[in-house]
Amino acid sequence: MINDWQKNQEKQDSDKQSLLTSHGILPKHIAIIMDGNGRWAIERNLPRAAGHQQGIESVRDIVKASSQLGIGYLTVYAFSMENWKRPHMEISILMSLLKQYLINEIDELDANNVRLCAIGKLNALPKPVQKILSKAIERTAKNTGLTLTLALSYSGRWDIIRAVQMIALDARRGNLSPEDINEELFSTYLLTSHMPEPDLLIRTSGEMRLSNYLLWESAYSEIYITNLLWPDFRRTDLYDALENYMNRERRYGMTSQQMNIENTKASQSQDSYLQRILSTFSPKS
Ligand code: FPP
Numbered sequence: 001m002i003n004d005w006q007k008n009q010e011k012q013d014s015d016k017q018s019l020l021t022s023h024g025i026l027p028k029h030i031a032i033i034m035d036g037n038g039r040w041a042i043e044r045n046l047p048r049a050a051g052h053q054q055g056i057e058s059v060r061d062i063v064k065a066s067s068q069l070g071i072g073y074l075t076v077y078a079f080s081m082e083n084w085k086r087p088h089m090e091i092s093i094l095m096s097l098l099k100q101y102l103i104n105e106i107d108e109l110d111a112n113n114v115r116l117c118a119i120g121k122l123n124a125l126p127k128p129v130q131k132i133l134s135k136a137i138e139r140t141a142k143n144t145g146l147t148l149t150l151a152l153s154y155s156g157r158w159d160i161i162r163a164v165q166m167i168a169l170d171a172r173r174g175n176l177s178p179e180d181i182n183e184e185l186f187s188t189y190l191l192t193s194h195m196p197e198p199d200l201l202i203r204t205s206g207e208m209r210l211s212n213y214l215l216w217e218s219a220y221s222e223i224y225i226t227n228l229l230w231p232d233f234r235r236t237d238l239y240d241a242l243e244n245y246m247n248r249e250r251r252y253g254m255t256s257q258q259m260n261i262e263n264t265k266a267s268q269s270q271d272s273y274l275q276r277i278l279s280t281f282s283p284k285s
Contacts, residue, residue, distance in 0.1 A: 003112040003145060005064050013235070017069050020239060024246040027199035029073035030066065031221065033213055034058070036205030036229030043229075049093045054231035056101055065235035067112055067146040069242075073195045074148050077213050081121060081155035095126050098152070102132045106139065113145030119191040120154030147195060156215030163189035192217050200245045202238075204230045222248055 006014075020026065034055060041051030059076060066074045079094060086094075109116060116136050123130065133152075166189050170176050176185075187193060198214060198221045206227040210218065224241045226233065251259050 001113065001145070003067065004108075005112050006068050009068055014068070016236075016239060017065075020242055020246075021069065023243070026069060026071060026242060027222075027245060028071070029075070029196050029198045029200075030071055031075040031077075031198035031201045031214055031218065032062070033077045033201070033203040033211060034230040034233075035203060035207055035211075037231055039205065040229040040231040048090060049097075051229075051231055052094060052097055056097060058230055058233050059101070060105070061234050062238055063109075063114070063146070063148055064112075065238055067114060071146060073198075074146060075119075075151060075192075075195070075198065075214070076149070077151045077154065077211070079120070079152045079154070080212060081124075081153055081158055082212065084124070084153070095129055098150075099129050099132055102129075102136050106136045109136075109148070110140050110143065113143045114140060115143040115145070115147045116140045117147055117149040117194065118152050119149055119159070120152040121158065122152060124153045149192075149195065151213070154213075156210070156212045156217075159191050160216055162191075187216070190216060197221065199250075200224060200241065202226070202241050204228050204233050220250070220252055222250065 009017075037051035037055040038048045039051070040054060041048050044050070062076075063074060078098065083094070084091065106116075118133055118137060122133065125133070133150075163186060167176070167181060167186070171178060192214065197217045197219070201210075201214070201218050201221040202224045203209075204226055206225060208225055214221075222245050224244055226237065226241070228237055249256060249259060254262070
């Protein structure tokens, strides 16, 4: 289904996107650590809030570009559990920007088939934010395009501990036994169980750490770090990250040679699948 964002796209940009999609397999899931809002503002002698405000413009552009590209999942780190330690004034500015973002964007997100989700300790958010957030989530729940997940009051370790507690409870109730616990089952207890693991993890501002983001889920993610500060990161920078990602070889612990064999097998089975489909459409003589 073509959405409004795709219909109204500039030719040069859609050509660039077509080039990217023809180049290889795009990531199904992109996760982003949006860092550097404060430094962006300080460099310009502006209050930190101006950096966060400008950061929202980057969020808007990246969401739109991801949707146009047909990316399935985009997960952005909007507020970590550790961010509660920031000065009260900055927290309250971030919360009101978040509220404003949801109010301003929900119609356009919905019209463009975006499904909004959130992960984190959401009951720690101010009540008015919780209310608007859950309304937006409910309203877009049936959308089938890009799934945009906001990580809010989120911590990877917290989610892992939460999952362990729930597994222990299920074991105590007799719903599962310790031998049933494996990676697959464990993943179903995480807040991210509705999405595939991130293929590409982008961090802006040049810092080389995960900052407690998607710790379990990013085990095999390709990491892309750019020195750009988040408010300067726009769609052309996303395209650079995607190009870089598509030129990498993902080996999942195997050798290059094994990966070549796996890829040949996958493309052969896809070919025979296509042949079977095509044969059902061939004219009967
Ligand atoms: C990190 O920059 C960024 C944050 C803590 C918040 C990110 C929030 C936004 C981009 C705006 C709100 C988001 C949405 C989805 C509405 P920093 O402040 O740590 O920057 P610094 O490291 O340069 O100080």
